[in-house]
Amino acid sequence: MQRFSCPLCGTSAYFHNLTCVCGAQLAYDPQTQSMVVDAFLCVNRARIDCNWTAPRQGAFCASCAMSRVVPVLHVGDNLRLLARAERGKRWVLANLAQWGWFTRADTGARPRFLMLSEDTGGRTQRVIMGHAGGEITINVTEADELIRLKRQLDLGEQYRSMVGHFRHEMAHFLFDRLTALPGFLPAFRDIFGDEREPYGEALKRYYADLPDPGEDYITRYAAAHPHEDWAESVAHLLHMVDFTDSFVSTGLTMAGVPDGYHPYVEDDTVRLLGIASEVAIAVNDINRALDNGDLYPFVLTGPVRAKLAFAHHWLRSALAAAARSERHSA
Numbered sequence: 467m468q469r470f471s472c473p474l475c476g477t478s479a480y481f482h483n484l485t486c487v488c489g490a491q492l493a494y495d496p497q498t499q500s501m502v503v504d505a506f507l508c509v510n511r512a513r514i515d516c517n518w519t520a521p522r523q524g525a526f527c528a529s530c531a532m533s534r535v536v537p538v539l540h541v542g543d544n545l546r547l548l549a550r551a552e553r554g555k556r557w558v559l560a561n562l563a564q565w566g567w568f569t570r571a572d573t574g575a576r577p578r579f580l581m582l583s584e585d586t587g588g589r590t591q592r593v594i595m596g597h598a599g600g601e602i603t604i605n606v607t608e609a610d611e612l613i614r615l616k617r618q619l620d621l622g623e624q625y626r627s628m629v630g631h632f633r634h635e636m637a638h639f640l641f642d643r644l645t646a647l648p649g650f651l652p653a654f655r656d657i658f659g660d661e662r663e664p665y666g667e668a669l670k671r672y673y674a675d676l677p678d679p680g681e682d683y684i685t686r687y688a689a690a691h692p693h694e695d696w697a698e699s700v701a702h703l704l705h706m707v708d709f710t711d712s713f714v715s716t717g718l719t720m721a722g723v724p725d726g727y728h729p730y731v732e733d734d735t736v737r738l739l740g741i742a743s744e745v746a747i748a749v750n751d752i753n754r755a756l757d758n759g760d761l762y763p764f765v766l767t768g769p770v771r772a773k774l775a776f777a778h779h780w781l782r783s784a785l786a787a788a789a790r791s792e793r794h795s796a
């Protein structure tokens with residue numbers, strides 16, 4: 467993620483900032499990908515601290531508008547959980563917009579989000595995250611850090627976050643969009659296997675065995691089914707592109723990272739992953755000074771790199787022209 471600046475005084479502004487030290491009310495404009503003042507504000511601003519602009523007075527921003535269902539907000543912690551979850555969604559939408567996805571120039575379908583809480587005010591409901599037919603279910607209960615950490619430990623996962631959930635579930639949605647492109651599916655099946663393999667049975671087998679991911683998969687869950695392998699691979703590609711983008715935008719430099727490097731514009735996956743790995747190793751070292759965990763605790767094997775390269779090629783090129791015209795018209 468880039469750093470932004472206040473249009474009135476030039477002070478650095480972060481993606482989620484609502485105000486500047488100069489007193490300006492900041493809003494993030496997803497079209498121009500910049501901080502603005504004097505724009506229509508998302509009607510969710512006061513309620514959940516959404517800082518995005520809206521297309522007109524009294525409207526939702528592009529991100530909140532995708533949330534078709536939200537939890538009962540006066541119940542328990544639901545308001546805070548929704549606010550925390552929506553932050554992650556805006557972040558990931560802004561990342562994908564760098565490659566043209568869901569921008570004004572992209573005329574394709576948008577995901578619809580069911581933002582559900584386990585706390586319904588009466589009985590606790592079970593919420594399973596997933597994607598089906600353009601609808602993405604997100605369990606906002608996991609925006610609670612203790613609950614999420616407990617599940618991460620129970621599942622033996624090395625990393626679990628709301629941003630990660632959005633990257634994973636949006637990858638399933640993007641798969642459906644990409645299948646419309648000639649050549650995508652046969653090339654996908656060559657690398658990930660046949661996604662028509664019955665899903666329910668594969669998941670049942672996975673939870674019964676919890677197989678070791680071995681060399682072929684980025685995570686254990688990726689081994690469950692070709693669809694999950696794709697979603698995990700895309701999520702990890704986005705992790706790496708985005709933390710490298712954050713590194714560059716802070717102004718930090720180091721050997722191996724070219725001056726003025728722009729990870730979202732990079733088309734050479736080998737180079738991208740090489741640079742991202744250098745950054746990860748460096749930040750891991752810094753984290754050890756505070757006894758914190760690794761920034762990115764994964765190792766990329768040859769087969770995993772090939773999957774990330776495939777995802778990178780298709781996600782970048784599908785809407786490259788749309789992304790370019792968007793930036794020019796903004």
Ligand SMILES: [Zn+2]
Binds near residue numbers: 473474475476477
């Ligand atoms: Zn300012």
Ligand SMILES: [Zn+2]
Binds near residue numbers: 508510511516529530
């Ligand atoms: Zn909003």
Ligand SMILES: [Zn+2]
Binds near residue numbers: 634638
């Ligand atoms: Zn999935």
